[in-house]
Amino acid sequence: MNLTTIEIVNKTLKKRRQKERVFRAAGLVSVLTGLAALVFLLHTIVGNGWxxxxxxxxxxxxxxxxxxxxxxxxxxxxxxxxxxxxxxxxxxxxxxxxxxxxxxxxxxxxxxxxxxxxxxxxxxxxxxxxxxxxxxxxxxxxxxxxxxxxxxxxxxxxxxxxxxxxxxxxxxxxxxxxxxxxxxxNVIFFSAGDSSEPEQAGIYGSMLGSFFTLVVTLILSFPIGVAAAIYLEEFAPKNRFIDLIEININNLAAVPSIVFGLLGLAIFLNVFGIPRSIPIVAGIVLAIMTLPTVIISSRAALGAVPPSIREAALGLGASKMQTIFDHVFPLAMPGMLTGSIIGMARALGETAPLLMIGMVAFVVDIPGSFTDPATVLPVQIFLWSDSPERAFVERTSGAIIILLLFLVIMNGLAVWLRNKFEQRW
Amino acid sequence: MSMNESNHSLSSNASEYSTTTGQIEVENPKMSMRNVDVSYGDKQAIFNVNLDIAKNEVISMIGPSGCGKSTFLRCLNRMNDTIESCKVSGDLLLEGQDIYDPKLDVVPLRARVGMVFQKPNPFPKSIYDNVAYGPHIHGLANTKFELDEIVEKSLKKAGLWDEVKDRLDQPGTGLSGGQQQRLCIARTIAVSPEVILMDEPCSALDPIATARIEELIDELSANYTIAIVTHSMQQAARVSHRTAYFHLGYLVEIGSTDDIFTNPSHKLTEAYITGRFG
Structure with a gap:
């Protein structure tokens, strides 16, 4: 048997093509399955909530x-x-x-x-x-x-x-x-707080609650997360202690969110005696929860800045601080913002930890500040989904539509920011 | 020594090239290096290199890949500090001052010894800001007018002024590769360094842009001391006054460029420049 190279290649060619076709088909089926699930979900929610x-x-x-x-x-x-x-x-x-x-x-x-x-x-x-x-x-x-x-x-x-x-x-x-x-x-739906009468119940109160909570979360988690990321990525010495911190941060990102709620209950409510159901505590708990996400994505963004930029600045005699804040940080900013927004979106949709710190209370009044009792959108959805009245079924779905809308807007913003400020080298 | 020497039939024994052939010393050296050893972790990259760099000369460093010429160059303004595992020992003096003195601040050192890198790396900022950044952080200009002057002067010296004077506010990354590299040179000379280190500055450029940079190096040599690492022997022959040949971490031969290329003393140098390996 003296086959030329091209004959051997041709013999295996059919099998190789076949493998490619199978893989493509499998991928397509997966995508279509996901898409079908999404369409089904949206159809149900919109159909119920419209x-x-x-x-x-x-x-x-x-x-x-x-x-x-x-x-x-x-x-x-x-x-x-x-x-x-x-x-x-x-x-x-x-x-x-x-x-x-x-x-x-x-x-x-x-x-x-x-x-x-x-x-x-x-x-x-x-x-x-x-x-x-x-x-x-x-x-x-x-x-x-x-x-x-x-x-x-x-x-x-x-x-x-x-x-x-x-x-x-x-x-x-x-x-x-x-x-x-x-x-x-339905003006009431967008202008009222919770009520035991479905026709008087609205999501405005919980939307404001979510807003106040997220403001606290953003104010706390973005600066702390970014500062931690810069320190770990740029300044921290390479030793076991820092390795330990890194492992812990990665682990924290995978901790079930309800654990953070228990932490908030134990520390902020029981030790410090902060009142229940207020956006400040909710914001702090969600900030702790999103911190690992912010740190990890910020570190990735810092690491993605090409070393040539650092070298250019250092070679000119810029100090480490100047190199980081004049060049590396601005270039990493879009990535950090994207990560933070995605973290915020996760915080916006979070329910479990907030149940622990009393955000599940029945709050009729519209919160006017960070210290007013409030609930948040996902918890409001949870509360309504428990109500027997037929009218609450559609309001539950209606609130879900609004929540999804906010999530889509936030994630869209993240994508837009990434595309707008993305640097190519 | 854990070097893999069997790659080259010519380099059978380290003792053949572990002592430098040629005149190391110059009178009134700008920089003077003695007994320099550099290692990355366990792997030693530079062995006992001794070399003087004269004022306002262009010295080129040539040698096969991995010979340590870039590593050596990066020791001259302590760019190797950024690599944690890198250890440098020996005496490296800039006008008699030890640059590896632990008490010495690298910021003024790097202002005196500037660097141009292999790949053009302008900041993703405007052309003006690229050049103005160095003078700005070192406080070399007190007014906007002075800064404008420095930028214009530097761009003119780098031969880029006529091409970019109407679009100083455009991003430096939008220039062509050769223009970017000249922008990087302008950025370096804006700080008025005494020594400019160039690490294969033309390896990413086409021949025309390369010729332009080589002309520039020639012009700059009137005012600056330039050390250039290059893979191109023609380039070394064209631009430099003296040439140093590195081999597997050793400085094998140093001499005037004419001598090195026409009448090399060491057989490894001869083999390299005649293209037998490298």
Whole structure:
């Protein structure tokens, strides 16, 4: 057998090509599987959550009558606090449906409007001059009415198994046909804090909580992480102690996040006695959690700066400090920022450690500072996902959509920064 | 000695080249090196090198890859400090001052002994900032006007001024390879060093850019002492006054460039310059 080289090559060629084809197909299948999972996830979330961005409102003319409000002396602030705002709405509903007379039917009638709607009337009357006038308002409908309008409640079911009774159905249909019951953009969802009434619950409070928390996280983790990275990469002597620190940092990056929550609980709440549920503690805990990520990515960014730049600066007589801060650091900055933003994105989506430090509390008020009790978006999602009301299901998904949106924006920012400032040598 | 010497049939015995042939000493040397040993960890790279560098001369260092010429060059302004495992011993004097004195600060040393590297390495900043950086950190200019002057003077000396005077604010990395290397030279001379070390400055350049740099080295030799490491023997012959031939960490021969290339004394030098190895 005297085969020439080319004959031997040709013999193996078919097998080699075959291997390549198999590998390519396997890769494609993997990518498609991932893509399918993503599409399925997005479809489910968007399909469930889209409804959360609209809400059924009932249009009612309200007579802001002092007598109905039970305000005898308009100068007495206390009377305003305890005024019968709900009475105004009830009076308007009775006027709209004069045929409703029995107690039982009246109760059903009043339940059409959200119990929280009276706060809206109260807010409106912060302008005291409106007392005695007549205004027309779109008030949020009750979550059951909303669910019916959105088609989540099946009208065909027998009355016993249906949350909205037959009488309520006739009232709702009447309101719809007169144009007084409509789906509108859900302002409350974006402007309110948590509430036990789904139609009054919003993500604004938890968004602000997330914002305050992330600000604390960024302020702490970026400078500390970058400083640690610069020291370890540029100044630290090569010895066992530094090796130990490096191993520990790498290990910390893999520690389950709930452990950091326990750390926060044990140290910040129990030892230092900082109050629970406040963004400062959450920010510190998340900063500790993201530090390893920031340090590792910052070190990688510093290491990626070509040695020729360092040599150029050192060769000119720049000190080590000048070399690092005039040349290496600016060149590593985009990489450091990218790493930090990705760390922040992870912190934004983190739930478990925050449960440990009381961020899971039911907070209705909108936090106004770093020390106000607050919750954060992912914890809000966790809380809502536990609620039985149908309207909370869509709000859970709605909040997830918003959270994903923020994550996409942050990761997009990281990619954009990397591409914009990337240096090529 | 753990050197692998069997690679070359010519280098059978270290004793053949462990003593330097030729005149080491010069009168009033700018730099004077005696008994220099350099090792990276366990591996010794330079063995007992003795060499003087005269004022305003161009001295070239040639030799096969791995002969230690770059290592030796980088000792002259302590660039080897950045390599942790690198140990240098012996006396290295710059105008009589020991540059490896532990009390000596490397910052002024490197301002006096500048360096141009193998690959053009301008900072990813504007052309102006590249040249102005050295004077800026050393405080050589008190006003913006003075700094402008230094930048212009340095770029002119490097023969780059006419090509870049209208785009000083453009990034230095956008220049061609030869222009980048001249920018690096301008950056080095902006600090007004006494000695310029060049580590294969033309190895990444095309012949035309190389010719331009060689001309420049010739012009600069009027004011600066230049030590250049090169792989190109033609280049060494063209630009340098004296030539040092390194072999496996030893300085084998040193002499005037004319002598080395026309009438080498050592058989290894002869073998190298006639192209029998390297």
């Amino acid at each position: 409804g959360a961005f609209t809400q059924s409102y009932i249009q009612l003319p309200l007579k802001l009558d002092a007598q109905v409000l039970r305000i005898d002396n308009p100068l007495d602030e206390e009377e305003w606090d305890y005024a019968n705002y709900a009475g105004v709405i009830k009076a308007s509903l009775r006027e709209r449906f004069p045929e409703v007379t029995s107690r039982k039917q009246k109760r059903i009638l009043y339940r059409l409007v959200s119990p929280g709607a009276s706060f809206q009337v109260k807010q409106l009357l912060d302008d005291r001059s409106l007392l005695g006038s007549e205004v027309t308002l779109w008030l949020p409908a009750d979550d059951d009415v909303d669910s019916l309008i959105k088609g989540y409640i099946n009208r065909e079911l027998p009355e016993k198994e249906r949350r909205v009774k037959d009488f309520a159905l006739t009232l709702i249909d009447d309101l719809v046909s007169s144009g007084q019951l409509e789906r509108k953009f």
